[in-house]
Amino acid sequence: MALPLLWALLLALGLWRLLRASARDPSPAPRWPPGPRPLPVLGNLHLLRVSQQDRSLMELSERYGPVFTVHLGRQKTVVLSGYEAVRDALVGSGQELADRPPIPIFQLIQRGGGIFFSSGEPWRAARQFTVRALHSLGVGQGPMADMVLQELACLSGQLDGYRGQPFPLALLGWAPSNITFALLFGRRFDYQDPVFVSLLGLIDEVMVLLGSPSIQLFNTFPRLGTTLQLHRPVLKKIEEMQVILKSVLDARRTALSRGGPVRSYVDALIQQGQRDDHGGLFAEANALACVLDVLMAGTETTSATLQWAVLLMARHPDVQGRVQEELDCVLGPGRLPRPEEQRSLPYTSAVLHEVQRFITLLPHVPRCTAADTRLGGYLLPKGTPVIPLLTSVLLDKTQWDTPGQFNPGHFLDAEGRFVKRAAFLPFSAGRRVCVGESLARTELFLLFAGLLQRYRLLPPQGVSPATLDTKPAPAFTMRPQAQALRAVPRS
Template sequence: MLCPTPTPLFCQLSERYGPIFTVHLGGQKTIVLSGYKAVWEALVGTRQELADRPPIPIFQLIQQGGGIFFSSGVRWRATRRFTVRVLHSLGVGQGPMAHKVLQELASLTGKLDGCGGRPFPLALLGWAPSNITFTLLFGQRFDYEDPVFQSLLGLIDEVMVLLGSPSLQLFNIYPRLGALLGLHRPVLCKIEKVRAILKTILDVHRCPIPRDGPVQSYVDALIQQGQMRGDDHQGLFAEANAVACTLDMLMAGTETTSATLQWAALLMAKHPDIQGRVQVELDRVLGAGRLPQPEDQQQLPYTSAVLHEVQRYITLLPHVPRCTATDTRLGGYLLPKGTPVIPLLTSVLLDKTQWATPGQFNPGHFLDVNGHFLKRSAFLPFSAGRRVCVGESLARTELFLLLAGLLQRYHLRPPPGISPAALDTTPALAFTMRPRAQVLRVVPRHKDAPPGDTCLAHSTGVPESNGAAAVP
């Protein structure tokens, strides 16, 4: 069960039945964990015991047990170790990746400059983090008007909406009924189109790569590993699993960071007083001309607090189920091997015992009495333990550099005739808690801001979709 829809119900049930309770989803008995203490104990305290995924019907059909995020056991451990190693070798968390993020920031600001203060779709902001993911996966960035770029983002958008739909949740709970009704067919059709594009890209990259030679992308690393491992009896690096891993990285890397940046911009436009405080701090530390760098976060406590509060407040991915790999004891209960467990991340990010005003957007949650940045153990938007997000370091770097760069250069404003308070912060129905489709505008803060390209919202007819982009 993945849709965010039942999360409020689960939180209400926890108020009545406590932090650990059982629900029946169709014929499957599932354990729900609510609140910081129960979730932290399960994700961190159990080590490997809660590292598996239950067999989620739609993802069984899509990935056939492969990939990174919905695989389990030996295959998951091998592909995760490989992915972490490759991301490090490609500069994630280091200077080279920060340079690529700033290059993408320049492309994004060029598009925004071209808008001339006119409204643009909020979704446009997601193009920059999506392109950073593409650069990491494929070794090249795409022009924003590139048909492959547009097609991939449009398909990802449609897949995420379908995965969050009631019909797909019904399919996951009652797969036989769902299959009879064909509820899975629309999303599988879209996935096949994505997979076809990925196979084409893999074929382009599939030239002999020298053993132990440098790789320029995640795809290159997958191909190189497949060429080197003649004893790959489990097919960890065969084409099917290579496509599955790339598909996982593509979906997760584009949707999550893209949606978070959109939320950050929307919340800054809705809270101009908070936006102003961030800009005062940015001006003091960076001035108007020097671009932000990852190491600047230590000198920008309020900016860091705002970015952390955005991620806490939006509860982007409410929960993804786990599964006990062995007989496991949680909270005094013995759970047999194979028991599905839902750790409610939303309940941690909104836990009344951990946050002073959990339902409000309040950067003070991450500041001490002296205004210094305050780390919080209940800050778990990337999950925790063995299944913590493999792209956490990249996401943190992207979000900081892109948001700081945007606020350094622009005032983020609602469209004409709309007050900041009227901006809609109700999440859209999708796999993640993404913002609803709407428009913003930017006003340059410095008169010497160079002109950019023509605004996409006017020159290419980009519709105001719910996701990162739409197929032209």
């Protein structure tokens, strides 16, 4: 009798533990959104165009709805398409979608550090520090506008040197890049400075490589990519950049140890690391990752947007003429623009906003569920990659009258007054909204208005405006193709 009694006690104990475990973890089974049937190994990759993955995903959303599942290889990924779905997820579920999934190439580059591809406490600490540091350096204040206008004068000097002859479009990126350099390193660089030239060249090469099919393949099949060494060209360029940045960090660390003032983002990082009040989060490796993030994002995004803005003005001379007419009326020929005058320049502001909407510079950067999350009636388990498709917001047919056309009227009312649009989300939204949004807006307005105040922007002689190439070049961002324009001084 003792043996059956023992078995009964063990069974009762097992049931009791099972009930307690289920009470502690009542997680229901995941409920995934619909999506196309995956192929073995490939998943749904055969349905996605390599160069315009965002457009392929928009096409799939027309069949499967605003919230759907795709398989990128073996990885289940949820896609959010259209303004309503993206807004509800990023704003309504902002806490749950604040993380990034582990993207293989950025795991190798940043090792979980930095600002843009980190998650959890390292991301929160880096972001909070960066916001404070940029504010203390004058971002969003008068001194920042003075810095931008100084750079505008230097850029104008370069353009004047061409005497109305064609100049390379990429030259326009030097000014916003140098503003980022000044914030990072505490001084602006001559455009022929070897460090400036080397870093810009490396950034350009890295951005092209990050958008290449080989890196897309590496991110989807990292084991295969590692075997084929697909990541090595990117890492080689990153290592070259890190050598330059380490030398800058070392030089500033020495200057600060002698009692020098904090005058840059790098200085603030070094000072924060010396305090060590975040458990080592600002040690040298993560400091280098933060500098690399600010350098890459701060140069590429604003530089590419300014190039697009000037290219589209040459492509649409009627729009350019209206902007210049407004600038002449409000500012006259000699007074430079200031940030507070955007309200007095509604058409100029509308054009700049439309440029950013039309080009969809960064189509999507994936998020990741930090906990089991409900989206659109579906239950996604913790760790699910989620793509908020910003292209689908900026081209949403329910939000824009002519989404596929360049039309500044999207941001004007019937009386010609500027209208803010909720679906204008080029900087994303929620807790992961771009940390440099305020700086980018100031730079773009002052540089764009200043250039159009001074120059007529034209195609090369013999080239029709309608034939200028507005197809994006293959890169991590949707940057314009390399081409030439003319900047003819206005009388």
